Amino acid sequence: MRLTGFFIFAASVALLPVLFPDNYFVTVVGIAAGLHVILAVGLNLLIGYAGQISLGHAAFFGMGAYASAILTTRFDWPGLLAMLVGLLVTGTIAWLLAQPILRLRGHYLAMATLGFGVIVHVILVQATHWTGGPDGLGEIPALSLLGWIVDDDQRWYGVIAAAMLLSIWLSLNLVDSRIGRALRAVRGSEFAAEMMGIDATRAKTQIFVVSALFAAFAGSLFAHQQAFISPDSFSLMISVELVTMVVLGGIASTFGAACGAIALTLLHESLVVFEDYELLIHGALLMAVMIFLPQGLFVGLTQGVRRRWISRIASRQDMKGERNSTVQQ
């Protein structure tokens, strides 16, 4: 029952390529949307549930991508092993960073995560010897899963869809677990949570690492799927876009974040024609949602529908109650 939404979503993701085979919007845009969903769902754990902002999440995305790219092209490692090492490295860096950075709050945390993102981006551009510099790294081999080579759009759709569903499922379960409840308490009031015996620092650190791992996982898939990466894909603007996805769909809702990611990907795709207006529309959208629907499009709308539904049921019961009382008279 708890996972009903998940199964409906999974079924529609699986049905799309069957209903529209070889459709550009399903395969190409679908792959981009799927990666964004993984990133947004991971970031939502941090922003939505732990209440901590990160304006540098693209850095973790980049670490996963570059770890895979460098290990497979320069050292001929198999893709899966490179991905695993990438996750390990990113997780360790995130854990080391979490200690000092999560002591900061509000604007200070925003500045620190932003600074971290800029530092990583500068390193990606400057460490030419390893990263290929601004020109990027190419010829990243296709991902091979136990002999099954993922080398066309259909197969990629399948892999990314599976990875995305796995992330959503993990996120849904994490949120309803002990650590998820602890985080929500921390978000409400860190002080009160600690009075209840919750180790707030530990809970925040754990979720920061998990969130970074989601991003690194997406990064690794991204590198193999694109076969070419450059620092542009991991800039400050991308970090801001990831935050946009989370808040657009709805803070503190896994499906909200997923919807935000899909909506923004589709928006980008449809704005290609109006390339000059992209910044303008992106900025205006961000402001408008935050001013008028601060709980996000998905959460705001579903709550509205649910409220109307409940009030309709309530009014129907009222009518029944009135009829009963007239009968009694």
Next chain:
Amino acid sequence: MLEQIFQFLVTGVTVGSIYALVGLGFALIYNASDVVNFAQGEFVMLGAMNAIALLAAGLPLPLAAIAAVLLTALVGLLLERLAIEPAKGASVITTIIITIGAAIFLRGVASLLWGKNSLPLPAFSGDEPIQLGGATLLPQSLWVLGGTIVLVALVHAFFNRTLLGKALLACSFNRTAAQLVGINVQVMLRLAYGLSAGLGAIAGILVAPITFSSYEAGIMLGLKGFSAAIVGGIGNPMGAVAGGLLLGMLEALGAGLISSGYKDAIAFIFVLMVLFFEPTGLFGHKAAERV
């Protein structure tokens, strides 16, 4: 070697002055409303771009500069009225995202109005470099330094000597109390945004002849200004100025002695170190509630 370092420091102080002015703008708004305005860098860009456009339209430079500052101040005022006021009482994360949205929006407007190329503004008094004890200095750098000194003095006097400035400070200490003693907090907030935008515009116009300007010139300047404010202790205007100068010099030294490609990384590593070890800023008041 010593001469070289002197040259780096001279460059650093020039760049640092601009960071200081942007940081001062951050402090102005933060003081009045506890909001960190991520669109501050866009005010700097708008000032420069407006001046360039007005100059191209045939206005003489001084007039174009004044009109550009007023126009940008108006944009700041509108930002407060149209985007910040309607979201009153929003959380820190929400206001951060609103101002980021405003920054992206203004960048979009600028790219539509003036294209995506870097545009120059002529130097105020020629390009003949001045020799100064082994270091060379552009005349425009003197304009930047002089402008910064005058503006910092004006802002300092404004907060300490004028009723308006004190009223603005009162809003930051306690908004309700300020309201109770008859200060119109709403008007004060709009004023803070207008002033801050005007200040940013002046910074942009002063530095445009050295660095040129483009629709995305505000991103890094804004971030560095924010860094200056954090290093100096957020909400402390004079701290922001000191932070800006320190950051500018450090960056110039890092670029000269280590690697120019890594200069932004050096600046932000310094900011992270300050945040980790002295989160209230190097020159901040040790306020308990600001963790």
